[in-house]
Amino acid sequence: MLSGINHITLAVSDLNVSFDFYVGTLGFTPEAKWASGAYLSSGGFWLCLALDKPAAGNDGTHYAFSVSGEAFDVFAERLRSSGITEWKINKSEGKSVYFLDPDGHKLEIHDGDLKSRLSACLAEPYEGMEFY
Known part of the structure; x- marks a missing residue:
C-alpha cells in the first residue's frame, strides 16, 4: 500500500544552474551532488536533479x-x-x-x-x- 510521495526526480540540462536555482533561489538544502545529479531536501521532501534532456x-x-x-x-x-x-x-x-x-x-x-x-x-x- 502506498503511504505518500517518496521523491521527485527532475531531468535538468545544466546541473549547476539547476542546483543553484533550487538551493539559492528556492532554499532547498543540498544533501549530495555528483557529476550527473544531486539530492536536495526541504521539510522532509526529497528532490533529485538528474542530468538529462528535459521535455x-x-x-x-x-x-x-x-x-x-x-x-x-x-x-x-x-x-x-x-x-x-x-x-x-x-x-x-x-x-x-x-x-x-x-x-x-x-x-x-x-x-x-x-x-x-x-x-x-x-x-x-x-x-x-x-x-x-
Missing part, C-alpha cells in the same frame, strides 16, 4: 511546494526579483505563484493545503464536483 509538457502538470502564509509574500517577491517566468495566474484558493525552473519545469508555491482547498470547494464547488 517539459504543455499541460497543467506541475509540482507545488508549501510556503507558510506568514512567509508567502516575502518569498514570492524573492522569486519574482530573481527573474522567474510565471506560467499561470492563480485562480484557486489561497496564495500561489506558478513559475518555471531553468529547464521549464512547472512549479508552484502555495500557502494552503488539501483541507483549505476542500473547504473552499465546499463553498464554491467546481462543475460536477463530488465529495467523498
Whole structure:
C-alpha cells in the first residue's frame, strides 16, 4: 500500500544552474551532488536533479511546494526579483505563484493545503464536483 510521495526526480540540462536555482533561489538544502545529479531536501521532501534532456509538457502538470502564509509574500517577491517566468495566474484558493525552473519545469508555491482547498470547494464547488 502506498503511504505518500517518496521523491521527485527532475531531468535538468545544466546541473549547476539547476542546483543553484533550487538551493539559492528556492532554499532547498543540498544533501549530495555528483557529476550527473544531486539530492536536495526541504521539510522532509526529497528532490533529485538528474542530468538529462528535459521535455517539459504543455499541460497543467506541475509540482507545488508549501510556503507558510506568514512567509508567502516575502518569498514570492524573492522569486519574482530573481527573474522567474510565471506560467499561470492563480485562480484557486489561497496564495500561489506558478513559475518555471531553468529547464521549464512547472512549479508552484502555495500557502494552503488539501483541507483549505476542500473547504473552499465546499463553498464554491467546481462543475460536477463530488465529495467523498
